[in-house]
Amino acid sequence: xxxxxxxxxxxxxxxxxxxxxxxxxxxxxxxxxxxxxxxxxxxxxxxxxxxxxxxxxxxxxxxxxxxxxxxxxxxxxxxxxxxxxxxxxxxxxxxxxxxxxxxxxxxxxxxxxxxxxxxxxxxxxxxxxxxxxxxxxxxxxxxxxxxxxxxxxxxxxxxxxxxxxxxxxxxxxxxxxxxxxxxxxxxxxxxxxxxxxxxxxxxxxxxxxxxxxxxxxxxxxxxxxxxxxxxxxxxxxxxxxxxxxxxxxxxxxxxxxxxxxxxxxxxxxxxxxxxxxxxxxxxxxxxxxxxxxxxxxxxxxxxxxxxxxxxxxxxxxxxxxxxxxxxxxxxxxxxxxxxxxxxxxxxxxxxxxxxxxxxxxxxxxxxxxxxxxxxxxxxxxxxxxxxxxxxxxxxxxxxxxxxxxxxxx
DNA sequence: CTTCCACAGGAAGGTCTGGCGG
DNA sequence: CCGCCAGACCTTCCTGTGGAAG
Numbered sequence: 244x245x246x247x248x249x250x251x252x253x254x255x256x257x258x259x260x261x262x263x264x265x266x267x268x269x270x271x272x273x274x275x276x277x278x279x280x281x282x283x284x285x286x287x288x289x290x291x292x293x294x295x296x297x298x299x300x301x302x303x304x305x306x307x308x309x310x311x312x313x314x315x316x317x318x319x320x321x322x323x324x325x326x327x328x329x330x331x332x333x334x335x336x337x338x339x340x341x342x343x344x345x346x347x348x349x350x351x352x353x354x355x356x357x358x359x360x361x362x363x364x365x366x367x368x369x370x371x372x373x374x375x376x377x378x379x380x381x382x383x384x385x386x387x388x389x390x391x392x393x394x395x396x397x398x399x400x401x402x403x404x405x406x407x408x409x410x411x412x413x414x415x416x417x418x419x420x421x422x423x424x425x426x427x428x429x430x431x432x433x434x435x436x437x438x439x440x441x442x443x444x445x446x447x448x449x450x451x452x453x454x455x456x457x458x459x460x461x462x463x464x465x466x467x468x469x470x471x472x473x474x475x476x477x478x479x480x481x482x483x484x485x486x487x488x489x490x491x492x493x494x495x496x497x498x499x500x501x502x503x504x505x506x507x508x509x510x511x512x513x514x515x516x517x518x519x520x521x522x523x524x525x526x527x528x529x530x531x532x533x534x535x536x537x538x539x540x541x542x543x544x545x546x547x548x549x550x551x552x553x554x555x556x557x558x559x560x561x562x563x564x565x566x567x568x569x570x571x572x573x574x575x576x577x578x579x580x581x582x583x584x585x586x587x588x589x590x591x592x593x594x595x596x597x598x599x600x601x602x603x604x605x606x607x608x609x610x611x612x613x614x615x616x617x618x619x620x621x622x623x624x625x626x627x628x629x630x631x632x633x634x635x636x637x638x639x640x641x642x643x644x645x646x647x648x649x650x651x652x
Numbered sequence: 653c654t655t656c657c658a659c660a661g662g663a664a665g666g667t668c669t670g671g672c673g674g
Numbered sequence: 675c676c677g678c679c680a681g682a683c684c685t686t687c688c689t690g691t692g693g694a695a696g
Contacts, residue, residue: 353680371672373679549683572659592685597660613660617694620658 261479262517262524268476269510271503274319279472280465281313284458288321291454292429295336295391296328300427303451307434308458311501314433315397317458322393335390337362343407344398352406356381363388382417389425400436408444415450460500466492469502470509478513483524487512490529508532541633544606545640551591552599555579557641559609560634563627571622572597586645600625 267273278285294301308314322338329336339362341349349355356377357367363384367377385392394414399407411430418428432451434440440452461469470488487509495505509524512532516524545556558578562570576593583590591599600623604611610626627634 351681368672370670370680371678373672591683593659594661594686595684598684601660613692615659615692615694616657617692618655618657618696619694620656621690621692622657622659 262482262513262522263477264479265477266510268473269506269513271506274316274323275472275476277472278313278316278320279468280461281317281458284313284456285317285321287456288317289325292321292325292393292431295325295393295427295429296332296334298334298391298427300391301429302453303430303432304454304456305432305434305440305452306456306458307437307439309460309499309501310435311495311499311503311505312458312460313502314435314458318395318397318431318433322395325393329391335388337388337390337392338395339392340395340397342397344401350401350406352409353377355402355406355410359394360384378413382420385417385426385428386421387426391427391429393429393431395431395433397433398435399432400434400439403439403442408447411447411451412444415447461496461502462500463492463496466495466500466502466505470505473506474509477510478524482522483509483513484526486526487524487529490526494529494533507536511536538633538636541608541629542636542640544608545637548603550588550644551583551596552603553641553644554582554586554588555596555599556603556608556637557645558582559625559627560638560641563634569624569626571624572600573622575600575625597623 268275288304291304292301306314306318319340322340326336326338339359341355341358343349343355347354349358353370353374356374357369360367360377360381363381365380365384367380396402396411402410414428414430430451440448443451467488470491474483474488491505491508491512494508495501498504508529509532512528513524515531515535516528545553548556555575558575559570562574562578572593576596579596580590600609600611603609604623604625610628611623613621614624615621629637
């Protein structure tokens with residue numbers, strides 16, 4: 244690229260009035276003053292936790308709703324105004340908001356506890372101590388606090404199994420143990436899996452769902468309202484065509500009424516548009532944005548996979564390249580073994596590879612389902628229903644790490 | 653109806669890393 | 675320095691299973 248064209252790029256940025264007025268308004272952690280179509284839920288939530296202001300213990304709440312239905316947003320809104328109200332009336336209220344899905348931060352029992360304790364101002368070593376010690380520390384902190392402590396566990400379904408049961412059970416038990424100290428604990432659980440509550444330990448289940456709330460998916464009309472409100476905040480006037488908004492809403496409504504998705508689409512579309520130097524976002528950019536989001540996600544995931552997982556994926560791409568049709572675990576494993584040998588690596592067991600395959604499935608890189616072929620066994624049918632473009636990109640991503648000869652087997 | 657394939661996927665345990673406190 | 679701990683990542687061993695073929 245010549246120097247002058249580089250100058251052009253920068254000049255065009257400074258001279259032109261951009262599309263965006265405040266891009267922040269499209270980000271997923273932006274809390275607008277007004278949350279459309281959630282007035283009822285917000286009111287109900289407020290009623291449930293209001294007793295805090297009278298030093299009474301509110302019911303625990305369990306909130307269910309699909310991704311992008313405004314659960315976290317409403318909770319954030321309600322808890323922050325509760326904090327304000329508490330400050331005015333001199334009540335002690337502490338909100339402990341934990342997103343359980345945060346990798347490396349709150350996805351294990353130990354890390355979760357570290358995270359919670361940090362809300363009380365103590366920094367615990369991120370490894371090394373026995374969990375027991377952490378539980379003791381936490382109990383002490385809550386006892387000493389002498390006010391209302393509200394735990395918000397967002398995406399609580401991410402800690403299914405032992406981790407979740409252990410933590411939730413202990414926290415509910417702390418509540419009973421410290422009755423005398425004046426501290427009160429309330430738990431708000433947020434999940435996007437319907438069946439989550441049934442998979443919990445019965446002792447926790449009843450206590451967690453004293454109060455239940457459902458956030459229904461937004462329909463296309465509602466998403467359109469949301470988008471319009473945000474568009475006027477985020478963009479300069481007359482930069483987004485109505486058709487683009489409609490398209491966005493339609494796409495997002497298809498995907499379980501996910502408003503976050505709609506906002507992402509719009510943001511990416513506008514970024515693409517801006518990059519091309521155009522001044523109005525129209526429908527075609529929404530389509531491009533959709534494709535870009537999908538592509539970026541897959542590429543990102545593939546890049547961050549560990550080596551063996553990449554080789555497994557490579558095996559699948561090669562098999563797919565040959566036959567263009569679905570394959571099964573055994574086929575993939577055979578090729579995988581061959582490849583690892585060539586690379587001078589020790590192959591993992593089939594048991595492990597089976598897990599890697601199902602991980603790739605969950606990450607949406609491949610599409611696998613269990614099928615029974617009667618006499619010919621029961622296995623995973625693996626499909627790479629990716630477009631050729633994506634397969635090319637994946638191969639290139641993988642080729643970056645493996646020698647050329649390796650790729651042409 | 654039974655058989656039997658080709659795995660799925662649970663359980664338990666091993667090994668390694670990074671880090672604690674004494 | 676030691677012994678201990680949590681967690682990531684694997685292996686070993688295992689039981690379970692949908693449905694075409696016989």
